[in-house]
Amino acid sequence: MGRYTLGFRGMRDDLIETYKILKGLDKAGRCALPKIPFRGAPCSDAAGHQVPDKEIIQQVHKSITGRSWDDDQKAPYYIYMPESLKGPHERHGQRNRGHRLPSLTGQPLKSGIDLRTEVPSQQPQAARIQRAQAERMRWSLELAQALVVLVLWICSGSGTGCPCSDRALCEPVTVEHEFEVFVFDVGGKDWKYYDWFKVTTIAAFGPYDPELLCYAHANQVRVVLRGVPTYKDIMDRNHQRKWINHRVNSVKRQFMDGINLDLKFSAENNSAIKLLITDLVAETTKKFHILIPGSQVTFNVPWSPDCIDGRCYDFLRIANSCDFLFVMSYDMQSQIWDICFSKPNAPYYQTLSGYSAYINLGIDSRKLVLGVPWYGYDYTCRQLFEGGRCVLEKIASRSAPCSGAAGRQVPYKEIVQHVHKSITGRYWDDEQKAPYYICMVNNTYHLVWYDDPQSISIKSTIMKKLRLRGIGMWNGNMLNYSDDHFIVKQTEDMWNALCPL
Structure with a gap:
């Protein structure tokens, strides 16, 4: 033959x-x-x-x-x-x-x-x-x-471009998981060390990796495409149809299982744009479900529906038209309206208030996935007072006098290496339910707020309290997957914190 x-x-x-x-x-x-x-x-x-x-x-x-x-x-x-x-x-x-x-x-x-x-x-x-x-x-x-x-x-399936040794692994995943663990992956081979007993969906934000696809499908895990429509794709109906068709074809050609939609522009005070965004999500979901049975369409939303960073959408209609919303419960200090002190990336009570606000809109809690950060922020302190009160440089954002832009993102894999070398070691803020540490760089104090297994375990209880669909993180590549005994334990604890007993 x-x-x-x-x-x-x-x-x-x-x-x-x-x-x-x-x-x-x-x-x-x-x-x-x-x-x-x-x-x-x-x-x-x-x-x-x-x-x-x-x-x-x-x-x-x-x-x-x-x-x-x-x-x-x-x-x-x-x-x-x-x-x-x-x-x-x-x-x-x-x-x-x-x-x-x-x-x-x-x-x-x-x-x-x-x-x-x-x-x-x-x-x-x-x-x-x-x-x-x-x-x-x-x-x-x-x-x-x-x-x-x-x-x-x-x-027999030969010649279709299937990258897997078993042709069945190129069929879309159709299993419905009762509990969703949604993982953003930005590329590389870290995925080989993920906890595949927990993962249900990989949102591939890095280059297409056929090896990842085959491995995920062998574990009944979906791999979904990243979809970022432009302003023109939203505003022009013809562009909108072409954009949707192109994404459907890309997913089919790569044997993937759906799309994760993410918008990068503001729709503040513009009802026409809100309507067009809602239509895009609804039409995308319809096309995917018809042309790729069992496919998944999700939409990323800010930590609160209160027009955060100009993301002012018709959240209820969008939630009803797609499979679920991934709530990005992090970067909560994108605007700081009170005193310019550094604050945690995702404090517990602020996180809880965001989900309560979504549910109060009439959104079914089973349409919400809790997003947690696997990173922290390193803030340079202009002054440092007792209790970890770190005065920030005033960097305005959307009319707010201060913002988290005064700090820089630090992945958790760097934090675990630095915390034990810091001046203070790990401190815990019981009011914010978050850890931090203080270090000295070039004779200047730095305060690093972050999340670890303890803080994530506490936030994950929100899932049970509000009966959410699941949990996910930005992003799976921010852990250290080396074979060092101490590091292995830290990494396992982070994965286990997603699904507390």
């Missing part, structure tokens, strides 16, 4: 090289070429010209040799005499000056032809006709076999 499959691909390419013989041909079919150098080599295939397969089929049965087989090269060929070389040349004993062409697939029919004994021009006319008919029948049979193999090849 493999032989005929390859042969069909050769037919599809529709180009087979032909070599002109100007220097003679021996009876074994060894064809000496004129020397046409290329890139320092004394000879090249520029001595030949390409011949489409449709011409080869017509020529081979008229050739001197018919189809011959080179068992060493595992390739067919034939030799023929151009019209311009016939006539006088034959009378002068130059019948061996012909053309040799590679041909299509098949088992060897004959080899070692002696051109001195097998010359069609010396055969009776009836024999030549009979031979031509037999050759045409053979080609018809081989083409029919190739087509049959092609049909079987397509029906």
Whole structure:
């Protein structure tokens, strides 16, 4: 079967090289070429010209040799005499000056032809006709076999581009998980060390990784595409349809399981944009569910529905039109309206208030997934007072006098390396339900707020309290997956904090 499959691909390419013989041909079919150098080599295939397969089929049965087989090269060929070389040349004993062409697939029919004994021009006319008919029948049979193999090849899933060794792993995941653990992955191979007993969906924000796809599907885990429509994709209905169709095709082509929608622009005080955004989500969900049965469409929303960072949407209608909302319960200090002190990235009570506000809009709590941060913020303190009160540089944001932009994000894998080297070690703020530590950099105090297994375990109780659909994090790559004993324990604790007993 493999032989005929390859042969069909050769037919599809529709180009087979032909070599002109100007220097003679021996009876074994060894064809000496004129020397046409290329890139320092004394000879090249520029001595030949390409011949489409449709011409080869017509020529081979008229050739001197018919189809011959080179068992060493595992390739067919034939030799023929151009019209311009016939006539006088034959009378002068130059019948061996012909053309040799590679041909299509098949088992060897004959080899070692002696051109001195097998010359069609010396055969009776009836024999030549009979031979031509037999050759045409053979080609018809081989083409029919190739087509049959092609049909079987397509029906069996070969040639569809499936990157997995098991074709079944390229089918969309349709299982419905009662509890969702939604993981954002930004690329690399960290996914190999995720807790696959917990993960239900991977949102692939990095380059497409077929190895990840196959492994996830083997564990009944969905892999969804990142979808970030532009302002134009929202405002123009034609662009909107094209954008949706393109994303559906991308997901199908890559054997993925849906899309995670994320908007990066404001819809504040603009009811028309809100309506168009809602329509985009609804139409995307409809197309995906129809064209990819079992697919998942989700939408990222801020920690609160109170128009955070200009993300002012019709949250109730969006929640009703897609599978669920991923609530980004972090970066809660994007605007600081009171005293410019550093604060936790995701304090417990502020997190709880955000989910309560969504539910008060009428959103089913089973449509909400709790997002937690696997990172913290390192703040440079202009002044440091007792109790970890760190005065920040005033960096305004959306009319607020201060913001979290005064700090920098630090992944948890760096935090666990630095905390035990800090001035204070790990401190706990019982009011905010969050840890922090203080360190000195270039004679300047820095305060680092972060989340760890304890703070995440406390926040994850919100799931049970409000009966949310599940939990997820930004992002799975922010843990250290080395084999150091201390690090392994910290990483396991972070994964376990997502699903407390």
